[in-house]
Amino acid sequence: MQLNKDMERIEKLKEFLLSDPNDSFVKHALALEYVKIGDVAEARRLFEELLANDPAAVGSYYHLGKLLEGIGESTLALSWYEKGMVAAKAAGEKRAYNELRAAYDELSEE
Structure with a gap:
């Protein structure tokens, strides 16, 4: 049942992207949403495409990094x-900087 809801959200978001x-x-x-259903390849493609077009989308760097860590x-x-x-x-996004720095430090210590 949850997968159906996830797929509905995915279809709705894809419709928004068409416009x-x-x-x-x-x-x-x-x-x-793709991360949530386990489609790592599609999630990665979207994050990379997003950041190529909008390098100021600060929140996406963290999520892409975590996805890459996971694989x-x-x-x-x-x-x-x-x-x-x-x-x-x-x-000037100090909180985002600190979150990225923490993720970087944690991964580089492994």
């Missing part, structure tokens, strides 16, 4: 955390 394919908020939400791509995750810290600092 504005570069909507970072919708693309981020869609990527998170064993630690070096790439560290790289995305670094890019996110740069973007967060530029945007």
